[in-house]
Amino acid sequence: MLETLDLHGFKSFADRTVFRFAPGLTAVVGPNGSGKSNVVDALKWILGDQSPKSLRGKDMTDVIFNGSGGRKPANLCEAVLTFDNASGFLPDMGKQVAIGRRLWRNGDSEYLVDGQVARLKDVREIFSGTGAGASAYAIIEQGRVDQLLQANAVGRRAVFEEAAGVGRYKLKRIDAERKLERVEQNLARLTDIVDEVEAQLHATRTQAAKAAKFREISEELRHWWHGFAADEYRDGTRRVAELREKLAVDRARQSEVQQRQQELEDRLTALEEELAAADDDLRGVERQRSVFETQFAEAATTVAQLTERAADAEQDLIRARGRVVTSSDSLREAETERAHNREVLENAREQFETLRSRTQAQEASLFNLDSELAELRETLHETQARRTQLGEQIAQDEADLRTSAQRRDDLDLAISQAEQRLAPMLEQLEHAKNEAKTFSADVAECELRCEAAKAAIEEAIDAKASVAERRSRLKNEIAELRERRGAAAARLNVLEDFEQRGEGLGIGVREILNRARSIDDAPWNRIHGTVAELIDVGLDDAPLAEVALGSRAQLIVIDGFSDLAEYLHRRSSRIAGRVGFLSQQPSAYDDSGLSGARYIEAHPVGTAGASSPPGRDGDLAGLPGVVRRADTLIRVTPRFEGLAERLLGDTWVVESLNSAFALSAGYGRGMRFVTLQGELLESDGSLIVGTLRGEVAIVSRRAELLELRRKIAQYDRELRRTEAELTRQSDALRQADRHASEVEIELRTFETQLAEAKRSAVESDRKRTEVEAAAVEAETELERLAQNRNQASATISRAESSIEQCRAQLAAALELHRSSDAQIAQKTDEVERLREQQKGELLTLAKAEERLASLNEGVQRVDRDVAAQRDRLNSGEERLVEATSRISQLQLAILNAGTKKSDALAKREQLDASVREQFVARDRLKARRAEIAKDESKLRAERREQGDRIHETELKVREIEQSLSTMGERIREEYGVELEELAESDESAVKLLLKERQPEPDHASELDESSELDTIESPDSEVDETSEANASEAEEAIDDGDSLTLEEVREELDARVQRLRRKLKTLGSVNADSLADLDELQERYDRLSAQLQDLTEAKRALEDVIRRINKETKRLFSETFDSIRGHFQVLFRQLFGGGEGDIVLEDVTDMLECGIEIVARPPGKELRSLSLLSGGEKTMTCVALLLAIFKSKPSPFCILDEVDAALDEANITRFVRVLKEFKKDTQFIMITHRKPSMCEADVLYGVTMEEAGVSKRMSVHFEDVAEDGSFHTSKKAA
Incomplete structure (x- = not known):
């Protein structure tokens, strides 16, 4: 049962307050807002309530006393609840148990069990299963009735589980389930690892067997291949020597024929030169004749045209002379009129200027007078306003002077009284400070020890957390790496399968490649592979390269077409589908004879299967929309240098299809364009769009294969490094655990010492704070009074000075007002006089201005007439001069043209005879040239036959040398041995x-x-x-x-x-390395298999624990539920005076998780939903349920917070009657306003607020009250 509740600084209980609880019923009463419900909040807070909302606050620090009108806020709050445990209500505890809790303003808090610092978990374990926890059925507060009745069926079973005492079993089950979940996770993870290692082990075994077989076959291949290559080299060297001897004889014969042919060619060249010279002479004479004939025709035409133009010029001369005479007369008349008009205009302008100057002077004088008058009026207005303001200021200052003088006298008296009160307070404060210093030193020493221990714990925890975090991160990294590697390996297997099956390649290409790999004869041994196999493309560039190459990716690269042509001509076999070839010897294409092949496409290197467009050599780099040239997307080995440019030199990568269209119509005409989105615009204007499936995109597939192999190798290296680091971190984590446990034990010892020191220091600090607060308040009041007195004195001085200044300014303003009135009258008379004079002057000026404008317009008109007459005269004189000059020029031109006509006719007749002679000489030279050309053609045919034989021999030599070179390079690449060295040795197949x-x-x-x-x-x-x-x-x-x-x-x-x-x-x-890796993998597999077996056993053990917990929980819950149900049926009838109530399970087959329903039928009513019950009926139903729980699983105490508020007189009587029966076994603490409940109480506590915001306890024992209401003993107050 409860013994005492000690509160200090908790909510409204600012002072230390102790509630002593006696057996039976203790009632706490008081007016609304007095803080009586804070008693229930304190009990919940001590028992571990963590919800600020449940404690009627927003933050947990709201439970600390927040100050009032005359008190400062507290820095901490403390509450201690003492239990009498003589009955063993709290197992494994002493006869008296004190549970406490402290909270500081900075948020720090601690729990105390018998004065020792404890954890919240420890407090909850003490009350687990007792029904006395913070949210257990022992505390029934405001609103709890509705919560219990309105909760869903599943939520309501929490009360029954607490009564059955299965809470600790449920916690154990949850803990076991969490462990089981972790074990299952580890088991799943380890199973995956074991499966992966087992797969690796199986693969390594297979690889080891393959490696042994590979070594055996490789050695046999080396012997036969080296011998065969040496034999081939010796035989090839012999055949080359024989062919070179034959080649020397053929070249000597060819040189003789070439010399004879050269002689004929020289003679033919001389004749050609003579014939060309004759042709040149003939063309020169014909050109001269044509020139003279043209000159004769032009001269005749010119004479006729000039004669006609001379007649027209004579007529123009006559008309120009008449116009000059007329213009001269008109000009003389206009100049006489202009001189007269200008004289009249000058006289009028002088009169107008004189009048305008006089008018402007009058306007300036009038403007100045108006400005002066406005300034004088403004000054007068400001002076009047200033006089009014100064009068009001003087009256205000005189009133302030009287008020401040009276206030200064009152403050002098108050200061004297405050100084008398402050002196004794300062003496008390000095004594309290000395005492506080002593306790503070003890606390500081203990805190230093605790801080050092906490720092050590924090360091240990941080180190442990860091190691654990690192270990967890490493595990995640390992899992992630394995997942990535598995995904990459799966993808690699798929792609390798596609590559091995030749997916995406034409059937003909696959057939040719198979022959090249299996047959070492020409032409198959001269095949290097497809373009896709010989190029290297980055994974990011592969899609664009795929589109740019298109079908070119399947072209087969071959040394030359001669062997291929020979094979096709002598074999009748056919290849399924069409196959494209790409030659490294462009010249070989011309003589290969492949033009007749119907099923093989031949592409010499440099064409890539398409003719070079006109703009192929154009550089489009830098043009808008151009990204790069497509050949930069791929890389090739030095052996195939130039292959990329020849394949994609005419292809450009552009940003969009619009850019491709624009370039193909301009600088890039005839080129191919690939967009970043994968569209292809061909050189002929055709557009290809869409995507290829990944498995048939051979370029992208090979790029992805290379990238996946690199990634898998990188994942393997990272896995080995991460697993080694995980082992080191696991060792570090175990060491950190041991260190943290040692430091935690040391900290608990220091915290106990610190708690004792703090308890003494807090008490001393409380006393010092009270004295200090009073002293500070007195000093503050004294400073405030002195400051107010100084302010009053300053106000008096300012008011006296202000009054004197205002009176002087008022006299000056009055004098200024009188002076301004006189000046305004004088200026007004002068303005009126000037305005009358200005009106007459303005009228005269307007008339003069009108006459001046009329004269000026007449002068301008005459000036325009004079200028027009002068222009006409000048124009006529110019035309007269031009006509005379033109007639003279035309007459001279007619004489010159006639002379040229006669000369041209004579020269043309001379050249006609020369042309006829040169035609005869040219025909004789052509006949001699035809005879010599016939002889030279016979020698050329003979020389061509010799050249063909020499070329055939050279081809055979090159074929043998190329075959030996290819074989030598292959031997060098595979075994690092030179073919010449093998030939010199004794090796022979x-x-x-x-x-x-x-x-x-x-x-x-x-x-x-x-x-x-x-x-x-x-x-x-x-x-x-x-x-x-x-x-x-x-x-x-x-x-x-x-x-x-x-x-x-x-x-x-x-x-x-x-x-x-x-x-x-x-x-x-x-x-x-598979043979060396096999033992390591086997050891790892055995170790992981053992760990997997351990986890499997642990899983079975945890599942067995959970089954036993469920069985025991089900037994306890079933027994408790049946007991509560029986008591509820009885108590319901007692509280309601009849009726029927019952508790039923929703699903009896799932007793551990099913919900609980309450059935209620008050007397005289039908069965209805709990939500339809009245407030009193709900309360009585809830009380019946809780009391049934108490009867089944008694709790030593029960807290009732205004539970009886909704009950009427009849129901509260029955309620109190039931409480009487339970008082024998249970201690009740009730917060109430109802008189029947108060009358039944054995002890009555009153909570009041004598001081605003501070609650105070009042207690009365009913045995101390007489029947007439008088007290046998004095009222006790605390």
């Missing part, structure tokens, strides 16, 4: 074959044993099967003698090498 045949004549069995290494055959190996069949036929045709030549066994050796290469290729990519 022919010798190996002879050695093999001697002990093992049955060659077929060896092939069978060798074929056992190859367990998987490619489905796309039609060419391989053909090659093997050819090799078998060659082997059968080989003589079994002891001597073999390379020509006899070349096909057999090539077939053997290709078969070994196919076996290596069938094995696919081989991890050379």
Whole structure:
């Protein structure tokens, strides 16, 4: 049961207040707003309530005393609740238990259990299952009745669970479920890891087996391939020497024929030069004749035109002379009139200027007088306003002077009284400060120890949190890396499968590539691969490169077309589909003979399958909308330098389709354009749009393959590094846990010492604060009085000075007013006189101005007439001079034209005879040239035949040399050995074959044993099967003698090498480090499997714990529910005087989670919903339920906060009667306003506010009250 409640600074209880609770019923009464409900808030706050709203505040610091009219706010609040635990109500505690809680203004708080600092979790565990927690059924406050009845069926079961004492089991179950969830997460994560490691282990085992097989086949291939290459080099060197000897003989014969042909060509050239000179002479004579003929015609035309123009000029001369005479007479008359008008105008202008000057002087004088008059009137108005203002100011200052004098006398008296009160307060304050210093030093020392310990704990916690965060982050990183690697590996497998199956390539391209990989004869051994395989494209640029290349990506790059043409001409085989080839030797295209091929497209390097557009060499860089040239999207090895430019040199990347259209119509005419959105505008104007599927976009696919392989390698490196770091962080976390536990034990010891020191310091500080507050208040009052007295004195001085100044200013203003009145009258008379005089002058000026304007207009008109007459005279004289000069010029031109006409006619007749002679000489030269050209043509045909033979021989030499070069480069790339070195050594595939045949004549069995290494055959190996069949036929045709030549066994050796290469290729990519990685992966798999087994066992154990908790919880809840139900039915009838009430489960099969419904039927009424009950009926139903819980699971105390407020007289009587029965076993503390409840109380506490904002306790024991209302003992106050 409750013993005492000690409050200090909690809400309105500013002073220390102690409530002592006796057995039975204790009632707390008081007027509204007196703070009686704060008693219930204090009990909830001590028991661990964390909701400011539940405590009727916005913030938790609102529970600290916030000050009042005469008190300062408190810095902390404290409340302690003491229990009598003699009955063992609180298990594992002493006979008396004190639960306390403190809160400082800065937000710091602490819980106390028997004076020792504790955690909120500790307090809640003490009251768990007792029904006495902060939100348990032992506290029934305002509004709790509606909450309980209006809560949903699931929310209502919380009260029953508290009564059944299953709360601690529920917490254990939640804790176990959380652990189980973590275990399941770890189990799922570890399962994924084990599966991944198992897959890696399986893959590594497979790779290790492949690596061993790969090593064996590689060694066998090296022996046969080196021997075969050495034999080929020796044989090729011999054949080249023979062909070079033949080439020397053919070139000597060709040189002889060329010399004879050159002699004829020189003679032919001389004749051509003579013939050209004759033609030039003939053309020159014809040009001269044409010139003279043209000059004769032009001269005749000119004579006729000039004669006609001379007649027209004579007529113009006559008309000009008449106009000059007329204009001279008119000009003389106009000048006489102009001179007269100007004289009259000058006289009128002088008169007008004189009048205007006099009028302007009068206007200036009048303006000055008006300005002076306005200033005088303004001065008069301001003077009058200033006189009025000064009179009012003098009256106000005199009133302020009288008031301030009286206030100064009153303040002198108040200051004397305040000084007398302050002296004793200062003595008390000094004593309190000395005492506080002593306690503060003790607290400071303890705080330093605690702070040091807390700092150490914080450092340990921070270190632990940092390590834990880092460890968690590392786990997340590992999981994320594994997820990324798995996704990348899955995508890589898909793309490698597409690549291996040749998705996106034409069927013909796949067939050609298969032959190139399996056959080492020309032309297949001269194929390097498709364009897509030979270029390198970044992943970001791959889509654009895909669009730009288009079908060119599938072009097969070959050294030259000669071997391909020879193969096509001598074979009758066909290739499925069309295949495009790209030659590295552009000149070979002209002589290859591929023009007749109907199913192979041949593209020499430099054309890329399309003719070069006219503007291909144009540089579009820098033009609007141009991003870059398309060949910069791809990269190639130095061996194929220039391939990118030849493929995409005519293609540009632009920003949009509009830019492409604009460029194709301008500088980029004939070029191809790719937009950033993937559209392609071809050079012929066709537009290609849309997207390719990723698996058939071979360029993008290969770019993505390279990027995925790089990413997977990077993920593997990061995984190894992160897992090592995770192991180190796990070790650091265990060490941080141990250190944090040690420091926490040390902190608890220091906190106990600090609590004791603070308790003493707080009490001392309280006393000092009270004295200091009183002293400060007195000093403040004294300072305020002194300041007010000084202000009153200053006000008196200012008022006296202001009065004197205002009186002097008033006299000066009066004198100024009189002077301004006299000046205004004088100026007004002078203005009127000037205005009358100005009216006459303005009238005269207007008439003069009108006459002057009329004269000026007449003068201007005459001036215009004179100027027009003079212009006409000048124009006539100019025309007269021009006509005379033109007649003279025309007469001279007629004489010159006649002379030219005669000269041209004579020269034309001379040139006609010269042309006829030169035509005869040119025909003789043409006949001699035809005879020599016939002889030279015969020699040219002979020389061409010699050139063809030489070219054929040179092609064979180049073919052999190219074949040897290609083989040497391949040997160098694969084994780092020079072909010349192999030829000089004793290595020979022919010798190996002879050695093999001697002990093992049955060659077929060896092939069978060798074929056992190859367990998987490619489905796309039609060419391989053909090659093997050819090799078998060659082997059968080989003589079994002891001597073999390379020509006899070349096909057999090539077939053997290709078969070994196919076996290596069938094995696919081989991890050379797989044998070393196998042991490491096996060890990791065993360790992770053991951890997985441990987690599985832990999961089973937690599931078993949860089952046992559920079973025990169900048993306790069922027993408690049945007991509460029976008591509720009885108490409902007692409280209502009849009726029927019941409690039912919504789903009896799910007792641990189902909701609880309350059924109520008051006497004389039908069964209805709880929400339709009246306020009193709801309260009685709730009380019946809570008392039923008390009867089933008694709690030592019960808090009732104005629960009886909604009950009428009849219901409250029954309510009080039921409480009497429960008082024997339960202690009740009731907040009430109702008299029947007060009468039943054993102890009555009154809460009042004698001081505004501060609650005070008053207590009365009923045994101290006589029947007449008088007290046997004096009233006790606290």
